Amino acid sequence: MTTPPRPTHETRIDRLPVAVYEDAHAMGLAAAHDARDTIASAIAERGEATVILATGNSQLTFLAALRDLAGIEWPKVRVFHMDEYVGIDPEHPASFPGFLLRHLLDHVPVGAFHPIDGDPATVEATCHDYEALLRRHPADLVALGWGENGHLAFNDPPDARFDDPAWVRVIELAERSREQQAGEGHFPDLDAVPRTAITLTIPALLAAKHVLCIVPEARKVDAVRACLTGTIDEDRPGSVLRRVTHARLYLDPESALGLP
Numbered sequence: 001m002t003t004p005p006r007p008t009h010e011t012r013i014d015r016l017p018v019a020v021y022e023d024a025h026a027m028g029l030a031a032a033h034d035a036r037d038t039i040a041s042a043i044a045e046r047g048e049a050t051v052i053l054a055t056g057n058s059q060l061t062f063l064a065a066l067r068d069l070a071g072i073e074w075p076k077v078r079v080f081h082m083d084e085y086v087g088i089d090p091e092h093p094a095s096f097p098g099f100l101l102r103h104l105l106d107h108v109p110v111g112a113f114h115p116i117d118g119d120p121a122t123v124e125a126t127c128h129d130y131e132a133l134l135r136r137h138p139a140d141l142v143a144l145g146w147g148e149n150g151h152l153a154f155n156d157p158p159d160a161r162f163d164d165p166a167w168v169r170v171i172e173l174a175e176r177s178r179e180q181q182a183g184e185g186h187f188p189d190l191d192a193v194p195r196t197a198i199t200l201t202i203p204a205l206l207a208a209k210h211v212l213c214i215v216p217e218a219r220k221v222d223a224v225r226a227c228l229t230g231t232i233d234e235d236r237p238g239s240v241l242r243r244v245t246h247a248r249l250y251l252d253p254e255s256a257l258g259l260p
Contacts (some may be wrong), residue, residue, distance in 0.1 A: 002029075003023070004034070004202070005021055005029055005030045005161055007020055013228045014243070015243060015244060015245050016228075016247055016249055017260065018228070019248075019249070020252070020259070023252055023253065024252040024254075025061055027062075027216055027250045027251065028060075028061025028064065028214065028250075029061075029069075031065070031143065032065035032066040032213050033069070034248070035051070035066055039051065039073075039141065042077050042141075043073055043077075048076045049076060049078070050077075050079075050137045051080070051143070052141070052142045052143070052144075052200070052208060053082070053104070054081070054143060054144040054153070054214075055082075056099075057185075057217075058214065058217060058220070059143070059145060060082070062214050063103045064103070065136060067103075067108050069184070074109050075110070076111055077108055078137055079105065079113045079114070080114050080200075081097060081100055081115065082142075082153040082200040083153045083198060084096045084117075084197060085118050085194040086123055087140075087194055091098065093186065094186035102221055108249055116198050118197075126168075127168040127169055127198060133165040134167055134204060139207065141208055141209070142206065142211045142212070143212045144205060144214070146215045146223045146227060147176075147223065148179075148219055149223065150223045150238040151237050151238070152202055152237045152238055153200050153205060154171055154197045154199035156174035157235045157236065160203065162202055162234060162240055163203070164202060165203075166201055166206065167200060167204035168199070169199065171198075171199050173193070173197055178190060191225055194219070209246060210247075211244070212250065213241055213247060213248065213250065214250045218255065218256070218257070220254075221258040223238065223258070224255050224256070224259065225258035225259075227239045228258065
């Protein structure tokens with residue numbers, strides 16, 4: 001088995017360990033090694049592992065490393081994801097289940113995959129049923145990122161809630177999030193980006209036993225700075241990771257320019 005890359009710099013912000021790697025590839029590979037260890041421990045303990053995975057360009061190096069890493073018993077892994085646009089065609093290139101299929105699930109034989117259905121006619125039932133499924137299969141691992149506005153999944157400021165009673169809900173996308181999606185090339189322009197989505201809430205994400213927060217690229221500098229140096233509050237949702245003891249932040253040299 002390959003040796004995980006060593007960080008070039010490590011620190012801790014409140015309770016949150018922060019590791020910086022020499023480049024985005026090393027960052028993704030290090031996170032993939034940690035994910036593999038968590039998956040292996042869960043399988044050894046109870047015969048299966050449950051993971052929740054983020055989508056988006058910032059997760060590409062991690063997903064590529066994860067699918068190529070030896071030693072993961074994929075048929076014993078159950079996969080959830082954390083958000084989907086309401087009303088998007090499942091075949092649209094920006095659909096998040098499709099993203100996971102292209103970048104991971106078409107390459108590895110997972111035991112189960114639970115896509116979120118963005119059908120606008122059934123959103124309330126989808127939220128209810130997906131929450132029930134998540135509670136039935138507690139997550140061993142969440143791999144996520146911070147959006148350009150510091151969001152976790154689609155929990156955007158100012159509407160993110162650290163104490164949200166629901167685990168899955170319908171939300172109105174913040175303009176900054178819509179701009180990010182257009183800027184990443186998933187849509188031809190801002191007008192094409194949906195205005196509503198289904199998202200796992202912050203309590204659902206933090207309920208996992210381990211949280212890997214993978215944040216590369218220069219466009220995330222402001223989010224890194226805000227979440228690590230500002231007050232811990234819902235105006236910067238990612239700051240909540242500084243409160244918990246089961247999260248770790250992975251940065252590359254570009255995003256690390258936001259470190260205090």
